[in-house]
Amino acid sequence: MSTIAFAGLGSMGLPMAKNLLAAGHRVRGIDLNPTALASLSEAGAESARDATDAARGADVLILMVVNAAQAEQVLFDDGALQALEEGGIVCLMATCPPAAVERIAERVGTAGRRFVDAPVSGGTAGAIAGTLTIMAACGRATFEAVQPVFEGMGQRIFHVGERAGQGATVKAVNQLLCGVHIAVVAEAFALAAKVGVELDVLLEIMGGSAASSWMLKDRGPRMLQAEPEVSSAVDIFVKDLGIVLEAGRDAKAALPIAAVAHQLFLATSGRGDGRADDSQVIRSYHALNGTTKNG
Numbered sequence: 001m002s003t004i005a006f007a008g009l010g011s012m013g014l015p016m017a018k019n020l021l022a023a024g025h026r027v028r029g030i031d032l033n034p035t036a037l038a039s040l041s042e043a044g045a046e047s048a049r050d051a052t053d054a055a056r057g058a059d060v061l062i063l064m065v066v067n068a069a070q071a072e073q074v075l076f077d078d079g080a081l082q083a084l085e086e087g088g089i090v091c092l093m094a095t096c097p098p099a100a101v102e103r104i105a106e107r108v109g110t111a112g113r114r115f116v117d118a119p120v121s122g123g124t125a126g127a128i129a130g131t132l133t134i135m136a137a138c139g140r141a142t143f144e145a146v147q148p149v150f151e152g153m154g155q156r157i158f159h160v161g162e163r164a165g166q167g168a169t170v171k172a173v174n175q176l177l178c179g180v181h182i183a184v185v186a187e188a189f190a191l192a193a194k195v196g197v198e199l200d201v202l203l204e205i206m207g208g209s210a211a212s213s214w215m216l217k218d219r220g221p222r223m224l225q226a227e228p229e230v231s232s233a234v235d236i237f238v239k240d241l242g243i244v245l246e247a248g249r250d251a252k253a254a255l256p257i258a259a260v261a262h263q264l265f266l267a268t269s270g271r272g273d274g275r276a277d278d279s280q281v282i283r284s285y286h287a288l289n290g291t292t293k294n295g
Helices: 011-020 034-042 051-055 070-075 098-109 124-128 140-151 166-194 197-208 214-223 232-249 256-273 278-289
Strands: 003-007 027-029 060-063 089-092 114-117 132-137 156-162
Touching: 003 034, 003 051, 011 027, 011 034, 011 124, 011 132, 027 034, 027 051, 027 114, 034 124, 034 140, 051 089, 060 140, 060 214, 070 098, 089 098, 089 140, 089 278, 098 114, 098 232, 114 132, 114 140, 114 166, 124 132, 132 140, 140 156, 156 166, 166 214, 166 232, 166 256, 197 214, 232 256, 232 278
Parallel strands: 003 027, 003 060, 060 089, 089 114, 132 156
Antiparallel strands: none
């Protein structure tokens, strides 16, 4: 059993923290939202006055925050890093640019603590079910030390490298593929809609052909709905594909298809649909082509 300080009790972080409690760990929450903190306390978490109090005596500090700036706020401005035990482990599990992860890791190491770059994939559903994919980059000994904690949150746990930033890069590759897949499904639907093909028929055909993909089967049906339930918002891919392009720039790797997909999500957000389900990137194609969801 580990004592874990958990920062970031949002739609993914809260169920992740609850799963750690269910796995037998001691958990202290860090969040500005009192409702989230109360929900975690009701599940059995220990109370803490602030980030410093939560991190004091903890074995592991998990950061499931929105971005690198929030991670730095908790670690360096709010005092959580200094409160963490010497040799304690900081796990950054949010999606962040690789270069930012490297900078944070260096500061954590200088302070005498260990760092794990461990972004996740699987969304809110995976966080609730405890089936997340975790992509960890750190020294092998540190990975083995934190693996029991990861097993409380995820099902597919990988050691992807020894250096901070490698986990973030693997997550960027994942988001590149996801974002491009969604955008290209929308593009294919847009062509069919332009000539009046019924998109529900097209979806049935493509779903059983070599052109099929997980994203086609998952997002395709939602593209045919006017206001689908939000699984992942358009603005998530505005952010994540922005991180992809930043990672490509830093690595001097050309990513032209990712750049086009990013522009389509950005255009969708710019028209006021940033909080819509990410399948609604198809609205940008309809706007370009003068079509509707059924042609």
